[in-house]
Amino acid sequence: MNATRPSDTPPPPILPAMVYAELRSYLRESGSTLSPSEALIKAVQCWIATGRADANSVRGYQWKQLFLPEGTRLRLRVHEVWHNASVVGDDLVYKGQSVSPNQMAKLAAGDVRNAWREIWVLMPGRKQWINAAILRAQLLKQASKVPPTAAEAMTIAAKAMSDALSTAVTLVAHANDQAQNTLERRLPKYRRSWDLLEDID
Known part of the structure; x- marks a missing residue:
């Protein structure tokens, strides 16, 4: 029974099969002696080291x-x-x-x-x-x-909505006031006597 070679092991669950296959192919073509798992470990370590170096190099x-x-x-x-x-x-x-x-x-x-x-x-x-x-x-x-941040955009939107609501309330109050005045003018006590029509049988 042949022992399973490290390169034949299935890809780690976090790595898509297509990427794993591409990595295996690259390791074969380049003549690397690393298994895919070892290459992944080295790649992650290198990525972490580069990130830390970049963070430390931003001085000024x-x-x-x-x-x-x-x-x-x-x-x-x-x-x-x-x-x-x-x-x-x-x-x-x-x-x-x-x-x-x-x-x-x-x-x-x-x-x-x-x-x-x-x-x-x-x-x-x-x-x-x-x-x-x-x-x-x-x-x-x-x-x-630079476009506003999400928080700034929400503040701008909230202000616009508040202004719009305030304007709407004012317009509704004005419309109600106008309707009330029109209604009062139509009541009998505000009508001239000659405006009242007699009922004709």
Whole structure:
């Protein structure tokens, strides 16, 4: 009696048969010595490690609405001299010390400056410097185009329904008032004597 090879074992219940078959085929074609179960274990472990690495790598400095990822460079010009800083970890570092953009502008210029107007930013992987104020304006413009969240949409809908209900109640009250006035005008005490017709046999 032949022993069942690991590659002949049925697919795990959570994996569709078609995907399992594709995995077995790939392992054969690539000459891998891994069984499908071992390959799945390694794939899941790799996926978890990648997810954790991605979560840990999102570091940077939060400047009001603007997030500057680690590796971002900042600079401003004072009397023809460029002063440079960079985002290291979660800090903005200028001349070896952790500062805010406002502090950087003040230290570099020696007086109070509008950091948004004075500082230029180079994001990681980009080739062009962009003024911080322009970058912030672009970010705010993009944010205004983002559709509302489910909670915000429900709040907007609830407000619209409340306004519509309030308008409907007002219209109904007005219609009732008009109907009452019309009814009262038709009652005998409001009619002129010559409006009353005599019954003719």
